[in-house]
Each structure stands twice: as C-alpha cells, then as structure tokens.
C-alpha cells in the first residue's frame with residue numbers, strides 16, 4: 001500500500017488533503033497533533049511520505065520533522081507552510097524536510113509533490129547492483145547509501161538523489177534547473193531555491209570545511225559542480 005501520513009490540526013484542511021490523496025490512490029493516515037503523528041508513524045513503519053503542518057498546538061511541525069529524522073532518514077517529508085511563513089521554508093528544509101508546499105495549494109500540486117517524493121522514497125525503481133567510487137566517497141546504488149572514508153553518512157532521499165546525480169556527472173557543471181529536473185522530476189512545481197537549500201545541507205554532511213567546499217563547488221550564476 002502507498003501509505004502517507006497527514007498531520008494537520010485544522011480539520012477542514014486535513015479533510016481536503018486526505019480526500020485528494022485517497023482519490024490519487026494513497027492509503028492515508030491522519031493525525032491532529034505532532035505527538036499523535038509520531039505515535040501513528042510508530043504503528044505504521046511502512047509509511048513512506050509524511051505531510052507535516054508547521055503551526056500546531058503542542059510540538060510544532062519542525063520538531064516533529066526533527067524527531068522523525070532521528071530514526072528515519074528514508075521517509076519523504078513535506079512541510080505545509082502558510083504563505084507568510086517565508087523563513088519557515090528554509091528552516092523546515094534544514095531540519096530534514098525534503099520539500100514544502102505553501103498554503104493554499106491545489107489538489108494537483110499537492111498530489112504531484114507527494115507522487116514525486118513517493119517515487120524517490122524507493123517505491124518503484126528497480127535497484128541496480130552498483131557502486132560508484134570516487135575517493136573518499138562510495139555510493140551504493142543498491143542500498144542507496146553513501147560512505148565517506150568508510151563511514152556511513154546518513155542522507156535523506158533527496159540528498160541521496162543529488163549525490164547520485166553529481167557522482168554520475170563528475171567534473172560537469174550542472175545548472176540548478178538541470179539538478180531540479182534530475183532530482184525532483186520534470187513535472188515538479190517547486191522553486192529553484194530548494195536546490196540551494198538541499199545542497200547547503202548536503203555540504204554540511206559531506207564537506208570537511210563548509211566555508212570552503214571542495215567536493216560540491218558553486219558555479220556562480222549557474223549551478224554546481226561535483227569535482228575535485
């Protein structure tokens with residue numbers, strides 16, 4: 001079953017989301033509070049995507065996201081933000097979310113985002129038995145894991161996809177649009193900024209010195225390059 005968790009305290013918005021995701025073929029689990037959401041996820045470990053509202057009574061969506069990520073790097077996480085919460089977007093991504101959707105959103109937009117994450121969360125593509133070694137990195141495309149100097153680096157699905165894109169294109173300058181297409185898919189509705197935010201977070205995980213990145217370098221006014 002394609003299981004998705006929806007955390008939203010406003011029942012009208014929650015029903016709107018739930019109805020549309022069910023219509024799109026998802027098995028939807030609902031939660032009204034952050035605490036509730038964490039509990040439901042424990043009961044449903046096969047949940048592959050979570051939609052988390054930010055403003056909630058009790059613990060907020062960021063905290064829920066942070067707690068999920070402590071034990072689960074595989075699940076796709078989409079933050080639901082209100083239009084005025086511009087800064088929340090970035091913070092949300094930095095705490096481990098893969099994407100965000102700004103309210104109000106259309107059913108088509110929402111389903112497209114969930115579909116995209118769902119595909120990346122390991123659902124459909126057949127795993128290739130392969131490793132890409134570019135010292136000190138080793139990417140295992142069967143297990144979807146990354147090691148640096150033999151140490152596992154915990155990545156979200158989006159971060160993994162970005163790493164794979166880079167390691168398959170060593171030394172090639174990739175525009176932000178290309179990265180967005182390759183990682184998020186051509187039907188993606190989002191903004192280019194999401195590329196920068198994810199790369200900033202990826203650098204924190206893989207670079208020796210984030211102030212002076214050497215693995216993922218910036219190509220000014222264009223995009224990024226993987227190369228030494």
Ligand code: CA
Nearest residue numbers: 009053055056
């Ligand atoms: Ca709310």
